[in-house]
Amino acid sequence: MRTVVVGASGGLGRCIGIGLAQRGANVALLARRQEKLDDAAAEAGPGTLAIVCDVTDEHSCRSAIDDAAAKLGGIDALVYAPAIGPLARLVDTDTDTWRRVFDTNVTGAARITAAAVPHLTKTAGVVAFLSSVSASLTPPWPGLGAYIVSKAALDKLVEAWRVEHPGIGFTRLVVGDCAGGEGDAQSHFNEGWDPALTAEIAPVWVTRGLISGSLIEMDHLLSVVDAVLRAGASLSIPSVTVAPRPAIEAG
Numbered sequence: 348m349r350t351v352v353v354g355a356s357g358g359l360g361r362c363i364g365i366g367l368a369q370r371g372a373n374v375a376l377l378a379r380r381q382e383k384l385d386d387a388a389a390e391a392g393p394g395t396l397a398i399v400c401d402v403t404d405e406h407s408c409r410s411a412i413d414d415a416a417a418k419l420g421g422i423d424a425l426v427y428a429p430a431i432g433p434l435a436r437l438v439d440t441d442t443d444t445w446r447r448v449f450d451t452n453v454t455g456a457a458r459i460t461a462a463a464v465p466h467l468t469k470t471a472g473v474v475a476f477l478s479s480v481s482a483s484l485t486p487p488w489p490g491l492g493a494y495i496v497s498k499a500a501l502d503k504l505v506e507a508w509r510v511e512h513p514g515i516g517f518t519r520l521v522v523g524d525c526a527g528g529e530g531d532a533q534s535h536f537n538e539g540w541d542p543a544l545t546a547e548i549a550p551v552w553v554t555r556g557l558i559s560g561s562l563i564e565m566d567h568l569l570s571v572v573d574a575v576l577r578a579g580a581s582l583s584i585p586s587v588t589v590a591p592r593p594a595i596e597a598g
Contacts, residue, residue: 349420350372352374352376357378358428365387373419402450408462429456431448431536432491472515482521521587524591
């Protein structure tokens with residue numbers, strides 16, 4: 348399975364890219380940071396590719412995808428993992444922040460997919476987009492409005508791709524709280540959050556039951572991703588959710 352994982356230099360993208368390679372896939376890891384990509388490729392094993400790609404730049408996306416396709420001999424599967432989620436109340440979210448969030452979370456996914464469609468059409472391949480329970484399965488989380496709106500847009504983008512390219516499998520992979528990995532494999536989603544605002548808003552998330560209190564094991568998420576990709580377009584899995592059961596209080 349010739350697989351491209353975008354956003355593979357850190358967090359869930361890195362975990363998924365390395366995990367798929369270690370499960371036997373031929374993987375190209377794409378992200379902006381060459382040094383971290385090289386480290387991830389070394390951990391993934393011999394033959395894993397490290398290709399620099401900026402999802403906010405159309406030329407970079409097309410060049411990286413074509414490079415991956417040439418070196419892999421084609422593309423059977425694509426995983427889109429990048430996402431940014433600044434912590435800010437909507438009233439304080441400026442135009443530049445909205446643009447940055449959508450450029451990575453939505454438009455970047457569209458750019459990469461458009462570049463990969465010719466290759467995926469040849470192989471009847473599959474694309475999995477990482478989404479979030481906060482976009483459709485829970486009420487909105489205060490302070491994450493821009494992120495949640497962008498993920499809801501991504502969900503609709505997946506449906507639009509499916510309508511226009513029925514020969515490719517497009518899957519929305521809804522992910523709940525996940526343990527991730529160690530080091531660069533840890534989630535950096537909350538980097539840059541204002542500590543005072545975090546301390547104010549986080550208890551609200553807990554009170555409203557938005558935080559489950561338990562985590563998905565990375566191996567479980569990997570098993571789902573691997574199964575979705577190996578199913579290919581023939582099974583056409585429109586959406587799958589991987590979320591932890593709520594923690595059970597002792598007593």
